[in-house]
Amino acid sequence: MDFSIGDLSRRTGVKVPTIRYYEKEGLLEAPLRSEGNQRRFRSSDLERLGFIKHCRDLGLPMPAIRDLIDLSQHPDKPCETANRIAEDQLKAVRQRIAHLRKLEAELKRIATSCEGDHTVTECNVLKAFGDHGLCLQEH
Amino acid sequence: MDFSIGDLSRRTGVKVPTIRYYEKEGLLEAPLRSEGNQRRFRSSDLERLGFIKHCRDLGLPMPAIRDLIDLSQHPDKPCETANRIAEDQLKAVRQRIAHLRKLEAELKRIATSCEGDHTVTECNVLKAFGDHGLCLQEH
């Protein structure tokens, strides 16, 4: 019951070079090898890689994922760290949303500041890109 | 009326190595030099750098900024390109917001799935990070 790196890739949606990269970075344990030196993964590796994939999809940086993996190796530890990581990431995501909403407002203003068909000199879009003073808010 | 690279940095908020980087990348023209080989910028460079800064703050990638600068050198061209860049960026920002809102929802669920004070084995946070099947939506 073992998988080639390609099997793992198909089952998780993680690309082959990325799997090798995760191994190099220590997120995945180095697997056994075939006689011809090819990687042979077990189902625990499949699970681990699925975990990493989901965390990455949720935007967690690799150090946070490392911490979570370390934590899962020590089942008796309290779960504060996992909670903190989730909350930190939630906070970070909310900050990014807030920032992007400001950008959205300014870009909407900029993109609609040109009312038709004319040349660069007359166009407000370029002026708006250049001049922060025209903005409605900080961003 | 010329500025050192430090003057330019203080006036625009762009760090000194970043200014040199912009010059290397061709966003800023190579300025004149002092007798001792130090950069001496003119106020047109200050303006240009302010333009770049504002565009970067709005999230434009450098190739887009290059296009806008090229455009501003040809005042007789139609302004379609500038409009397209603004609209593309607006679209990209809206997509990122939509994505981040999904992440926010999942992370909220994950971060609140732990009701107190226990160990890793009993904790839902780690399970939730590992299992996309528990998610309420795609992300």
Place this chain on the structure above:
DNA sequence: CTTGAAGCTCTAGTCGCTATAGCAATTAAA
């Protein structure tokens, strides 16, 4: 047994900076 897909390692490139090292020039104070 052959062939084509898949795997291997190693290196370099992506983007937009940022940091460091080891110098040289400028500016202000003593």
Place this chain on the structure above:
DNA sequence: TTTAATTGCTATAGCGACTAGAGCTTCAAG
């Protein structure tokens, strides 16, 4: 005028999280 502090110079390497390519070897199906 000398000195010291600050600022500037070039060149190189590093960040995060991959991705692409070269050149080779192994595997699995027919």
